[in-house]
Amino acid sequence: MRILGIETSCDETAAAVVKDGARILSNIIASSAEMHAKTGGVIPEQAARQQLISIIPVIDKAIKESGQNYQYIDALAVTAGPGLIGSLLVGVETAKTLACVWNKPIIPVNHLLAHVYANWLTDRPADDNRQSTPDFPALALVVSGGHTDLVILKGHGQIGWLGGTRDDAAGEAFDKTARLLGLPYPGGPSIAAEAAKFTINNSQFSIHLPRPMINEDNFDFSFSGLKTAVLSRVKEQDRPTRFVESRRAGRAGGKRVKEINTSQFAYEVQEAICDCLVAKTLKAVKKFKPKSLLLAGGVAANSRLREKFQLEIGSSSLEIKFYVPPPKLCTDNAACVASYADFNYSPIPWKNIKANPELTIVGEA
Ligand code: KG4
Numbered sequence: 001m002r003i004l005g006i007e008t009s010c011d012e013t014a015a016a017v018v019k020d021g022a023r024i025l026s027n028i029i030a031s032s033a034e035m036h037a038k039t040g041g042v043i044p045e046q047a048a049r050q051q052l053i054s055i056i057p058v059i060d061k062a063i064k065e066s067g068q069n070y071q072y073i074d075a076l077a078v079t080a081g082p083g084l085i086g087s088l089l090v091g092v093e094t095a096k097t098l099a100c101v102w103n104k105p106i107i108p109v110n111h112l113l114a115h116v117y118a119n120w121l122t123d124r125p126a127d128d129n130r131q132s133t134p135d136f137p138a139l140a141l142v143v144s145g146g147h148t149d150l151v152i153l154k155g156h157g158q159i160g161w162l163g164g165t166r167d168d169a170a171g172e173a174f175d176k177t178a179r180l181l182g183l184p185y186p187g188g189p190s191i192a193a194e195a196a197k198f199t200i201n202n203s204q205f206s207i208h209l210p211r212p213m214i215n216e217d218n219f220d221f222s223f224s225g226l227k228t229a230v231l232s233r234v235k236e237q238d239r240p241t242r243f244v245e246s247r248r249a250g251r252a253g254g255k256r257v258k259e260i261n262t263s264q265f266a267y268e269v270q271e272a273i274c275d276c277l278v279a280k281t282l283k284a285v286k287k288f289k290p291k292s293l294l295l296a297g298g299v300a301a302n303s304r305l306r307e308k309f310q311l312e313i314g315s316s317s318l319e320i321k322f323y324v325p326p327p328k329l330c331t332d333n334a335a336c337v338a339s340y341a342d343f344n345y346s347p348i349p350w351k352n353i354k355a356n357p358e359l360t361i362v363g364e365a
């Protein structure tokens with residue numbers, strides 16, 4: 001089956017054609033992130049306008065690059081939520097229109113579950129079977145800009161929610177602390193790039209941030225304290241005579257930070273977030289003993305997070321296969337939307353599909 005996926009939940013406009021839930025025939029992504037970098041974050045109204053401009057060209061390109069025309073598409077899949085209402089509506093209403101005009105089935109998809117299915121995707125040729133697919137039961141950590149959830153999948157469509165963030169999401173923690181440090185939006189990649197400049201051996205390590213809830217006996221997370229801790233450390237350092245005016249800070253509209261410490265701050269922010277995510281996830285692995293561990297969502301693109309999981313699993317006696325999609329498939333894309341729809345094929349009449357910005361993963365469990 002060939003499914004055309006459409007994703008417009010935030011500032012990416014994406015369309016992809018995926019065969020049998022796994023093979024990517026095309027994967028087109030237009031992003032308005034550069035525009036939002038100028039204001040230090042997404043302005044929903046502007047994101048929605050950009051979605052409108054990009055949606056038809058992106059879908060058109062995805063169909064052309066798949067080497068087919070629309071007649072060969074068996075079904076459409078569209079992100080119904082969660083996300084920004086203006087952005088979601090563009091994708092949802094476009095997909096409904098196409099389903100109606102083309103007379104094809106359409107499947108509404110939960111964006112958070114779609115992220116998980118990036119672990120089933122491959123762009124390798126059809127005769128290359130090197131990539132294995134995850135076995136069930138699988139434990140998934142979904143870490144995006146707005147959500148942090150730990151879920152167990154007993155099979156396709158059989159989901160149990162184990163825990164999640166009680167306040168800020170992991171991606172939000174990256175974005176907000178980056179802003180405090182004067183680093184540009186989106187904060188995750190900026191913090192990662194800044195942290196990479198820090199060499200622990202050559203510097204005095206003087207910044208220690210909390211790892212909230214890391215030892216608590218649950219599968220929840222809390223990241224808002226981290227933002228407050230960074231803010232108070234930044235204020236402590238805020239001695240005007242020692243300040244270096246950073247061009248970055250001006251652009252991002254963030255605080256000016258004594259330049260010498262920005263990379264150390266970024267390093268410690270990244271360590272703190274990753275430590276909490278790894279500790280709680282592996283606690284769940286020990287308790288539920290799944291066969292596979294799946295990382296998903298934009299924050300899963302973080303190399304340090306991927307490395308920490310690999311190191312911890314490698315040095316433990318845990319028998320688990322660890323999956324993490326290539327970075328481009330961790331952040332928002334439509335290929336994973338199409339993949340989810342294939343493995344959880346449940347079309348509904350197009351008239352009944354509604355954008356729902358508040359959709360959660362809990363509701364699916
Ligand atoms: O899944 P995603 O693309 O969109 C949402 O569904 O929210 O995730 C976006 C989030 C942002 O908070 C961004 O800062 C974060 O993912 N992110 C990263 C990295 N790349 C994107 N966080 C840490 N390291 C990265 N390399």
Ligand code: ZN
Binds near residue numbers: 145298332
């Ligand atoms: Zn996302």
